[in-house]
Structures are given as C-alpha cells and as structure tokens.
Amino acid sequence: MHLSISSRYNARMAKPHPIITLLTDFGERDGYVGAMRGVMLSITPEARLVDISHEVAPQDIRQAALILSSVYTYFPSHTVHLVVVDPGVGGKRHPIAVETPRGRFVAPDNGVLTYVWLAEPESRAVTLDKPEYWLPSPSYTFHGRDIFSPVAAHLAGGATLDDVGSPLEDPVMLSFPPLSITPEVIRGEVIQIDRFGNVLTNIMHLKWLDEEWLELQPIMASTDLEQPVRINARRARVTSGWHNFQGIHQTYSQVEVGQTIALVGSNGELELAINQGNANKVLGIDVGDTVTIHL
C-alpha cells in the first residue's frame, strides 16, 4: 500500500510492531482461537494479534484463500499471516511457511495460499520441519495451536524462514474454476456471497480506465489471458440464469433502492447486488452459478 501522507507522525513506523493476522474456520465460540492467542503472546509478547476472520465455513479452503487474497496487501510487509483451515490435520499434509515481498504466511500445505503464491512471483516456501519451534509434544488434532501458532509467533519475533523450515519447491495449488473468454462474452461463476447477500464472481481484476471503459487484467493463472480485455461498461450486459443486468456500474446507489445492479466490487471483481437489499436471497443466485458478461 502506498500511503498518501508522510508526515512527522509516521516516523514511528521506523521500528515496526510485530503483527500477526489470524484467519481460521474455528469460529469464536469454543476457545480454540483463544488458546492460539495465548501461545503466540507467550512467545512474542509484543505481537499485535489481528483477526481477519474465524467464520470461514468449516474446512472451506477456497473461501479462506479468497478472503486472504483480498486482505493481505493492506497490511505492512512485515506482517505474518497465520491461516489455519486444516481438514487434513495430523495426516500427510505438511505445515509450511511462505515469504513474499508483501508479507509472510504460515499455513497447512493444502492450497490455502494459492492466490498469494500466484500473485507474488518472488515468493519462496519452506516445510515446517523444526520441532524446536513448536510446542513440545504437539497434539495430533490441533496443529493450529501446537505448530502453526508458535511458528508464526517466532517469525513475528525475529526468526527467519530458514530457521523454522527447509526449502519446498511446489506448494499445493487449488485448481481454478476457469474463465471462458471469447470476442463476444466473458463467462465465469459465482464464488462467494458476502454478509449483505452481494454475489461475488471469479471475473476478477477489473479496473476502471475512465467512466465508460473497464479493463480485465491478466494477473492470475485463472485464464489463458495474455492481453487485457477492454469492456464498454455502459453497453455491456450481464446475465446469470434468467436474470439480466444492463451495464456494469461503480456503486450501489447508481440504481434506486431495491433495484438490481451489476458493478465492480471493492476488490475488482464483478459483483451482482441489490441496492440496500440481499441479491443472494431475492434473486436466488448462489455459489457455482454461471455469470456471463456480454461484450
């Protein structure tokens, strides 16, 4: 993130406070996350613990990967991001850590770091194979507390990637629902519903060139796209099932309250919504449904 103000009171950034973010599917009820927080503050007492979400659907690796990709770039680059969505705990999957120019990451090697790995080409990974950085006698069912949290805390407190693990060439990657792009259409699918019922799609990396023109940028490996695709936002039409949206807009209030709208969401993704309403419930559009931009 480029900060627009650099005044005298930002001089404090010189000596950064360690930050550890937490993203899990543990929920907030059972105290699992509380135990992780205790482990981390025992090892690195001055660490800032910052929650991303603990309400990832149980064992939904893709949802966690998407949330992570929309958040990590807003944190300082010295941040350690701890991600524990770990259906394979205690089995053969390895615990890993990844270092990028925009932050370090600790997670099971199950694809949850896919979007980070693809977006940050200058990354490297290690397998966490140094038990001296874990809690003693780790349990078989809660590596979040016994392996991942202590490693994240040690990294935040000064340990290096090579202290905590050994080089790993190819972390596990999720496969992508493919985008289909022709001169007439861009076709993707719904990948997430947010708390407001807004419908988020995998047609991502849309960028406004001006008031009328959008560009679909070839950032991720989700397409064979080599050149950006230009979209006339006013003339484009978006369909999903029998629903039809005229134009791609900038924000909800460009239509009346209660009206449907297609727009570019806050992370650059094509989004279907109802102004001050719940598009998921009212329109019945859900995860996995096809969404098409007619150019």
Next chain:
Amino acid sequence: MHLSISSRYNARMAKPHPIITLLTDFGERDGYVGAMRGVMLSITPEARLVDISHEVAPQDIRQAALILSSVYTYFPSHTVHLVVVDPGVGGKRHPIAVETPRGRFVAPDNGVLTYVWLAEPESRAVTLDKPEYWLPSPSYTFHGRDIFSPVAAHLAGGATLDDVGSPLEDPVMLSFPPLSITPEVIRGEVIQIDRFGNVLTNIMHLKWLDEEWLELQPIMASTDLEQPVRINARRARVTSGWHNFQGIHQTYSQVEVGQTIALVGSNGELELAINQGNANKVLGIDVGDTVTIHL
C-alpha cells in the same frame, strides 16, 4: 469516566496510547473488517484497535447509533471511534468527522452520530474532503477501507480535525420515535432486543434517586421535557400489549427465575425481561411495540 483509584501505576496514562474503536455492519466473516484493520495499522502502527460490534443488522443506522451512545463514554477521551454503517456508500452522502470533549468520531453523514451529537453540545463537525488522507484511488463501494479507516488512523496518529476536513454546520440527524408524557403516563416504544432477549425501550435516562424514586431526566431532544419527571418505582405499573409488570426494579434477581420483570437497564433505559429467560421470545414483545409506564 471518573476513575476511583489514582495510584502510581496510573501515571502511565500521561502518554496515551492511540485507540481506535470499530463499529460496523460488516460481520466478521468476509474479511472486510480485516482489510480496515490492515489499513489502520499501516498508517498508525501503535494504534489499539478495539471492536465495539460488527454485528449491527445490515444497514441499520439507528441500531449502530444506539450501540455507540451506550459505549463511547467508557473510553478515554483521546479515542477515535470509527463507525461504518453506510448504505449510501458511493452516493451523495458525505464522509464526516466529529470532535467532542469525550472523543472523536469518523462516520458517514447519515445520522449514525445523532445521539453523540445531541449528548455532546460542545461538538464540531467537518466534511472529509482531503483525499491526501485517504487511500489512493478509493473504490466506489468500500469507503470503510479506503476513506474512513485511513482518516481514523491519521486522527489517532496525530492529525487534527482541520487537517482532514472542512467545517460542516449541520450533520444529518435521525428522527426520534417520540415519547408521550402526561401526568398519568410515559409512553414510548421498544427500540432494541439484546442477545439475552431483554427488551430495551426508548424511555431512557432513568436515574435512581433512592430505593423508591426514579427520575426521568431531560437530556435528549427526544421529548419536549424541560423538567425531570419523578416516578414512584414501587407503585408504577408498566404495560406492553396485554403484558403487565408491577413496579420498576433494579435487577433481574429481584424476581424468581422465570418470572417477568420491568427494570432500569445498565444504560438507564426502561427494560422488560425474564430472570434467566428470554422475554422477547416468551412474551413476543418486539422492536416497535408500545411500552407505557402508568405513574
């Protein structure tokens, strides 16, 4: 808040830690709040981020305004309170900041600061019109991340209200459900149900004078009340629909477990409850229902 103990270990308060509270309707699941936290820690790394609630009903400005009014006075006066319940994002509503003797506030200008503005007569407001204190290229749909969070962080880090905006005379105010007060009755309505099913009303600012007498204080603009009204708590009768409560009490355990009770809640409001039960579900009393004190 007046602290009852001033010992040597409070001398540390001399140099206050910046505090930013967060109150939104974003929920905790999608990572929206996580992105805001990252933005703020990037700008003011030493800020304490303190959650008030992220479970405000989507776009329920009044609920957020009520929660805020019950909480902000418990924080140190150097706290910055960030409130993002923003159904009009990207439209014509302005982003604003308000300074009071008991804290500063950053929010959309949609009435969410109504109770603060009325309770703090020595307040002043600015419109946030200095993009150099925002993230570059703010999105059209997530000003919480791109405008409000950076401004709150800059304020917490040392910026002044005049750095971040230009004077605003009349922030938007919510209209109040009116109290009706006669020599025989005080009539209001239910405005909130809490997690326990306790029923909270807009008959607020009740204060115990002694074991028997209550006073309804003329603090807010919700009534034409100029003099306080005295209420004999033992003899008063409270009704809502066909439900009848004898007396106004101090606490739940003054009746048996499972019995209904009218009492003065922890923020001075008339409250209807069941001792260790859920009055909302059992009695069917809900937001908008009329509640009457018979004097």
Next chain:
Amino acid sequence: MHLSISSRYNARMAKPHPIITLLTDFGERDGYVGAMRGVMLSITPEARLVDISHEVAPQDIRQAALILSSVYTYFPSHTVHLVVVDPGVGGKRHPIAVETPRGRFVAPDNGVLTYVWLAEPESRAVTLDKPEYWLPSPSYTFHGRDIFSPVAAHLAGGATLDDVGSPLEDPVMLSFPPLSITPEVIRGEVIQIDRFGNVLTNIMHLKWLDEEWLELQPIMASTDLEQPVRINARRARVTSGWHNFQGIHQTYSQVEVGQTIALVGSNGELELAINQGNANKVLGIDVGDTVTIHL
C-alpha cells in the same frame, strides 16, 4: 507452557505486557463487551485485551468453565482472566478473584472457576469488596462493566489480590457429571459440541503412553480414581447409544473422509467425530448422552 526456543529475541519477555483475557456470554453484537473494553483501557491503557469467547450460551456457567480450563494454561502466568457469565448479577452471589501460579482470575462466585480451582491446588481467593476499585455508582445489572472489568484492569496494572478484596475460603464449585469406572468399562457423558460438530466428553485427561497404550489420569475431582487407568487404544471399543467405534485413534485422517472415529481430542478428552464431517448432526449424538469405553 514450556517454550522450546529461548533465543535473544525472547529477552523482551523480561518486562511483561499486561494481558487481560475476556470470556463472556454477551455476544459481540450489542456493544456490552465494547463498554468493558473501554473501561479496562481507561484504567490500564497498556493492557492487551485478548478474547477467549463471547459466544458462551447465555448463562451457561459449565460451558464457560470448560472453555476456560482448556485455554488458560497457554497464556503467560501474569495474565488476568476475566470471566463474566453471570445469571445472578445484582443478587446475592459475590464477585471474586482467584490467584494461581498460572494466572489470576476475576469472575462471579458461581462455579465458573471450578476447573481452575481444582487443577491449581496452590490457589487462593478473595471476595471483591473494595468499591474504590470499581466504577463509581455501579449499575445493578451490568457488573461485567462496572465491577469485574475495573478490578481486572487494576490487577493487570499492578494491584494485588489483597488490594481488591478480602480472603474467601470456599468458592462455589459446580457438581460434576460422575465418571463410572469398572474393570470392564469407563462410562461418562457428552459435555460439549464444537463448531465442527465434534462430540467432546467428560472422559478427560487421557494421555498417550505410546502408539498403543493410553492412560486416564486421576487429575480432577470428577472421579474417585486414585490410580491411573491404562487403556489399550487399539482393542478398546467406544459406544454411544447404538453407535459403535472400534479403537481410539490419534487424529481424524486415520479414517477415510466421511467415516466415524473415536479419538483423543486436543485437550486430552475422548472425542467422537467424522473425518471432515459433522458427527453431532449426522449421528445425532448430543450433550448429555452417555458414552462408554469398553476396555
């Protein structure tokens, strides 16, 4: 907790940051916890506030006691644990504080500290009877904000147990669902369901001796057990109603996805689960159901 690494970057632990954990049944929606956070930061501005859970079922003292017992040992011993599940607020129950070698605790005297008190024989308790450490004019219905939070903050900031209260001999203890142990069986019951639908029992303090043998340790007063009981984990059979589980395992992935399994959970308790599934929903096993290990 014994930390496995003591390197130069742990020298910072010398001067500990005050930590206060929060465990309540207030939920996160209504701002009640927010007010408590404000009170504590007003008194001890440098305190770290760390959430354990606010989603304890309303007034479920036993659930809070169990969560607390699974978490507090992971925190540094200078931590103050604030527990507010308080159905008797404003009535005759006393507010108390407890000091143990592994942390201090502030709570209502209603049994919520039972497991801590039994696990930490070198504990002592006080009744909180020094109003100068409370907020002035405490409400009758929200001692979490007006009594417990200020006392926790003062303890974290330097006050001693004797500053804030007077000695108390016998804190209230919960009664335990008894374990029945014979040469043929160990019989207990389900006491908790976690977010994943895993079924947790009161057959606790199981410890692996090797790959095959488990030991049930006589730690708590829940049994008359004086000697540890050895269990052959491979040959043992677990039943609950008509459900049958062969062997006691170490982790979920020792069976196929979708298969049932009995295992030792992350806090040493007998747990019934489905690998990557929800045992509570699928099997219909719930809190209070009998669970038997056939030796």
